[in-house]
Amino acid sequence: MTITAGTFCRGDGKGYLELILEGMEGHETCQYAAYAEIAGGVIIPCSLYWPDEVERTWSAAASRRVVLAFPLLDGTKLALRVVDHRHSDHVLFTYVVESLPSKVRSRLTYRLHAEQAVRIRDIDRRLRSANGHAEVTGIYADGKGGMVLRMSASFPYRADARYALHVYDESGRPLDARTVVLEDDAIPQVHDRNLTVRRLSLSVPLPGHPGTICLCVQSEDDPLDGAFTCLLPPMFSHIVNDCRNELRHASLDPGYDSWLRGRRVSLAELERQRDVASQWFDAPMISVVCVLFRTPERYLRELLRSVLCQSYERFELILVNVSGACDSVDTVLREIRDPRIRVIVADNRSIADNTNVGIREAHGDYLAFVDHDDVIEPDALYRYVSEIREHPQTDLLYCDEDKLTESGRYEWPVFKPAYNPDLLYSYNYITHMLMVSRVALDQVELSPADVAGAQDYDLALKCAEVARDIRNVPYMLYHWREHAGSTSMNADSKPYAVEAGRLALQRHFDRRSIPATVDSLEAMFRYRPRYRFDNPPKVSIVIPTKDHVDLLSTCLNALFERTAYADYEVIVTENNSEDPQTFAYYEELQREHDNVTVVRWPGKGFNYSAICNFGAKHASGDILLFLNNDTEVIDERWLASMAGFFTRPEVGVVGAKLLYRDGLVQHGGVWVSPGGCDYLNQRCGAGELGYMETLQHPFDCAAITGACQMIRRSVFDKIGGFDEKLDVVLNDVDLCLRSNAAGYLTVFDPDALLYHNEFSSRGHDEQDPAKAARAIDEQMRFYARWNKKLLADRGRYFNSNLDQYNGHFKIVY
Template identity: 40%
Template sequence: MNEQQRKRIRELSRYAVTVAREEGLPAMAKRSAGFIKRRFFGKKARYLPDKKVLAAQRALYEGKTRADCGLPTISILTPLYNTPPVYLRAFLDSFVGQTAPNGQLCLADASDSAHPEVGEIVREYQAKNQQIVYKKIENQGIAQNTNAAAALADGEYLALADHDDVLAPHAMYEMGRAILDLRAAGQPDGFLYSDEALFEKDIRRPRAAHFKPDYAPDYLLCCNYICHLAVFRRELYEQIGGERPECNGSQDHDLFLRLIEKVGGAAHLPQVLYYWRVHAGSTSGGTDAKPYVAAAAKRALADHLARTGQKGEVTDGLFPSTYRVRWEVEGEPKVSVLIPNKDHTDDLEQCLHSLYARTLWENYEVIVIENNSEKPETFAYYKEAQRRYEGLRVVQYPGKGFNFSAINNFGRKYASGSYLLLLNNDVEITDGEWMTELVRQCARPRGGAICGAMLYYPDDTIQHAGVITGLGGYAGHSHKYKNRGGSGYMFRAATVQDFSAVTGACLLVKTSVWDAVGGLDERFAVAFNDVDFCLRVRDAGYRVIWTPYAWLYHHESKSRGSDEKDPIKERRFAAEQQRLYDQHGRDNILNDPYYNPSLTHDREDFSESADLKRLQSGELRVRYRAQ
């Protein structure tokens, strides 16, 4: 067992103790049993509601029609093209088997003359279900075929479904209820999406789920994470002219961007309402099956930027089906780099040398905040460093002891930049674009107030790829300890992301925003000061962004000792944990909008939760986020 594994076991042990203390031993035992069950036993039907939940829904709407059931009608748009009969029947069965009657199925059949069985099968089902509407059309491509299906719809809402996939049995009920919930809360109900799962033969034996975050605009610019099941107002679809043929291949991604421009955000229902079949030729099986997708996606993104007045170049991302916007930066704003230091001149020299030698962004200043160093050679080093590094300043923090928040608040007094860049003294810069990329994400219209970087351990494993609140009960780092070069869960280690927080080891923030929220909270002396700061910025209506295109090496924990063996430090850490709950609320911490309630809080690898009861009970409700 290596040190990283031992550290993770200690973290989980502390979390178990916290659960036992706050919720009791039975709760801790229940979570442990759920973890063992998920890890070592079958996963059959794990994303479907309990049978009694489905039965209750069916009983509620017994004898009802979509006209009198009280739920808004959702017309599902599905183009057909030479659909294999076994896939078509499975899809039609999933519509006919819905627990609520508020659905309409609109089928536009562009199959060629060699596949008359497609229409024959549909007419067979039409005889049993009057909510299936069918029309034979000429094949004009996926976008136009979808528009033809929309012309058959009479529902207040539309949804998209592929002809070879399967709807979850409660899809129409849950989406209808979600719309009513949004209306009751006075929130926009124009665009909603759910989670989804991949399957091969039987939805009761899914391969994996796509557990998505709540609406994340920067993530959507990098990939179409929304996919299925998407539901939107028919009047909005008609206002924007439906799907665009020029974006065939990424027509849904393009549609979602245009709808969100109208709505101003999107609502996420964190339930698995759609099953995406994996087979040769499907997009769920890999982008190599449809190589024209990338060109269409880049056009959709470029058009979105043009419509919204944003300036940037859309390029390929790090992986197929991902994209990058190289934002245009107006002017050359000044960045003030704040580096706390106590002795450890070897670390500091490595940091400063790499920063000055490799950073391509030119308009910056560096302020080293001297914090109670004890070695005479440290002060000799400062004098030498200020001679060697142009514009370097060393300022003397007047306080005693280590207080990360107070030290950086003090350093801010000497900063003259439009941006502050908090930087640990034990990081090493190897890529010249790092500061430029951080500035790109903030110095643009609708950009972030904060941007964080990818940090690697020296062994090329991930130390930080964004912070997720609730991990370990408080906060943790996305994809920690994963090998460099991977895409992560749903490309989340390889795309620009919206997060609730990023680490203060490398954090760029607009100086105006820093001042507006009062800087760092000095009652968080060591732990969670960055998390608290980012949450206050997020809750004030600003965005927190993380980018994989700014990356550094982090020689972590050299600037201060471990808290795990010192009783005084351990008590302080526990107090700061409690303060995080006190300041932001335990429920808020445990429900990060950019995570998913069906993902685990026990690890930092985006594994499924050991307890999916909230998913299986239908307890999870819709959540709206604005741009």
């Protein structure tokens, strides 16, 4: 047999060379292999693609065409070789590729033989190779200035094959790459379930933009068994940008300014709102309180216009002027003719005292607070009163807000969830435009001078304690102006306010008799309550498991070594293991650890809910923690941090921050909507803030994953434990939703850090037809139960302006 070179062209990261094989007989395609050899003896396995492979099995033609795909490494010379795989030292064909000649030849091909170039270019995207496939699936920021590259590779299954990832630069030099294996599965082939495919999901950290790189997944015992993919700098940048867009949350959306301008109220709508509001017989009086201190004339005029043009007209504007003699303020105030405006001149004391002057002068049923240099939308009061009319028990309200730049551009929108106590305990996310009822105000003390700068936080916390109902008004109604002296631009402009906020939050816990110490975090105006028990409750850690001693031992060793919390027990719930090594390990565990008990679930098959319920029956703790055997504790504070939330009686379930082995976030809470649910902030860097800083601060969410799910024992018993009709899927989410429905909070705790090697124990259900069918049945049962409730709760955890089916908090366009 003879081999000659035909059409040659370059593509994106790969080159393509058509080969003509003469004298080939029978079914010989699978016996040939190809590789690229680089100076120094580096071998990169290449792929052969046979466009007419099936037809040739019955054809008598003596010649065949095959396309060889190889990496484009322009910093070195490649020797492309075709060999008989059975005798790899028998080279059948060699073709040398050098950068400049290959570029010239490729350009000539595209110019003179474009049709032939199109026929072979990207053939790897159209045909399957006999020896495997590799592709980059994402490149993500790690939150520390570096990147994390994710890729997948698949090969015909060989039981004894062991694969390793090698990374080369454009000169073929190996790069130091610490590979993380995220998944390594044997799965049925998509088009023929009788054939098995080896699929790997790999990750490699990169210090930054590395230039051209070649990623080669290669068998350790057969260098020709492997697959490669090659990224040129533009390709690398394109993938990085795609992944950045995938994770970019609403506050960073560059199209927000246009979004707002296209959705804010029109003048015609304002007139209709005035007509509607004029017919409300029970319309409340709204007192808008604003403290003026040497406000720039332009800002003050714009503030006044924004209030006076409200479509809801039953309001008074109370201006507490503590500026003293100030031309910019005095000039504007002398021009006021509107009887709805009252100016109160007062001595400048603390901002808390100044605000209290306005509160005492107010006549309204509700009081709203605006800053002297900000503006509100003309339908702001109308939207608030509409919410009050629909929910008459409301005592505290707030809206969505953004920032208004000096150039007149709107940016950094914050679309807020419904009342979220744990987020509020991290920072004052309510902020603007705070409105409270006279009913609530009459029950609380006004803010003292020592919380000046955080008086709005103090007032919100106090009113939240007595409020009958708290409502978010999901409209963008408040614009927080950015200028050199504003807190929105410069948190250091009010350094005293940091301690004031901490003090306000500490007093909130003290009033509620919750044992907590509030710490100020490094970030300005950010806090962390440290809950403490006089008598720490016992935590029962229930771990369902079947064989996989390697996973279980890793999980337990990390738990024993990295758990500072003292009073806990481990209930290993055995589920039909078969490996004798498993039972030997159980005996060793119980000999060496007096707080470990192994119990055997008497059922057959796999029913996660039943197994966990069985384990819980053998638990003696006041708090239950259901933990997967494929998790690994990272931070020793994890258990104490999670358990601490149960000092608050309203907390029912607590979940942890789970990471992939490469440091990206696997679980940051769970979003749940009709017909769908998934993890929040998935694939973000562990050090990233996340939307509304939800990756770094506790917040209340719809659900958390069962991989690390803590629940108060009394709540677990009250709601009947896990639903055993949900054998495998959504039982953890269902448990959270039933706890929520019973009036408890589900809290995500970012300070509880663990790795989670998801799918390590059981694999993917979709790979097995029977498991896939069962999963669909359970999903249907789950959504039939919860869809109506989920529709009613829309906006509770995810603002209604955000995509309810995306865990990265995207604006709905």
